[in-house]
Amino acid sequence: MNAITVERRTAFRGFALTAALVSGLTLAACQTTPTGEFNNIDKAQGSSENISSLSAVIQRSPQDPEGYNVRGSAYGRGGQYQAALKDFNQAIQLNPNFYQAYSNRALIQRFLGNQEAALADYNRSIQINANYDAAYIGRGNLYRKAGRTQDAFNDFQKAIQLDTTDARAYHNRGLIYQSQGQHKFAIEDFSTAISLAPDAAEPYNGRGLSYLATGDEDNAFSDFNMAIKLDGKNAEAWANQALIYEKRGDKVRAAKSYREAIHLDPNYQPAKDGLSRTGSNAS
Template identity: 50%
Template structure:
């Protein structure tokens, strides 16, 4: 229960917690999942699948698509150098494959070779200007470099040609969020959720923007849904702790911060939340 004389302290703490939540999101990478190219399929990176694809290549060494497919499998398995080698082989055999350029660009991004990634996305788009995977991927590369103008242009271009692309709405929402345009961000995250309700990332992002506009109840709802979809999201656990702390549910907040720390010991939002609770701080 918040006493009247504590209202000013409460508002200041809430603003600080919301800002901390946003900083955590800003440092979080979405990765090569459903919102950044081909959806992740762990089975594709299995040794059995890679062995099978190798047999196909051995029997058909001039099959560019087989190299591309195995390159994707290597990428799913985290064998990024092998993935690049296969994409190189595929492009030697078929230099017009815009899909292969986009796949190699995604691997270059995972290798933090952003210049190479941008070059490959540009090659893909020169071959197929409306290729949405390359537009979203290039937009995210620009966003990672802090070039929000070109990133917004790519996401807007995707949305203008396909208003059902959840990835474009989600990633555009992240830019609005970084610009503290939280109402616009919430709208984009809501659209992304409507288009793909089974992805956890938009719920986490919308929950954080709800914290920023002082709606801890809506934030708690979104972060709970996100954790039902992905229980291993330290960002979601930490921000759910913020929402619970803002509502004065301190024991529950502590449990959420502790869960976040187990998943990611470097999570500053969770660490600071636990420290605040241990000091007897009151939201």
């Protein structure tokens, strides 16, 4: 797999949404950072066995930049960022116009905290291929992390105009619409993201928040439940489910779900606040 794409559950922290209040209760916001963008690469690709097989391919064709790009992606999926960086460097050295490798290296730079280097790589990828949607999406995430919301929106918009099939573009644009209170547009974008990545929990959680903000409690509850079904480790979804239970007066179930959210993320403040409201002794 050449491009490092889809962001999944752990990828949705760091972009603070404007606080949304429903009946005085704070929604648990869905957020985004780079973590998790390797999830469209099969998990096995980060295994030692797969790395070995990719290394064998490189040994047979040491001048083929594609081999280094693929192995770099596998290293990235396995959390071996320095090894991934080395492979992407080699791919680019062999092919200075390898725009996919620039975009992939940019993601590694983001993981390593080298934001300026990441931006330079995204810019170079786009300079080489102005129609490469993954680079716009990656750069949009970088802009969003830096608080450059309009620039982020423009990049997600560009990727969508290029007819991307990457769910992140719609999900992330939906988050921006949501942060601006434009929930109708947010719901449309989250729904498109769901159609493109039906196994991803985050668009359901995001859409549920916008449904709840517009007073559609039943659809919100359905979406939070689906998010939990798809990813039982999504603390935000558990806290949002608990919020619905709380709004319905079911403090026992609310407390149980808030506790599960805290178990998954002990520092998640909306869940801690919710549990204090519903009673920490509830069972």
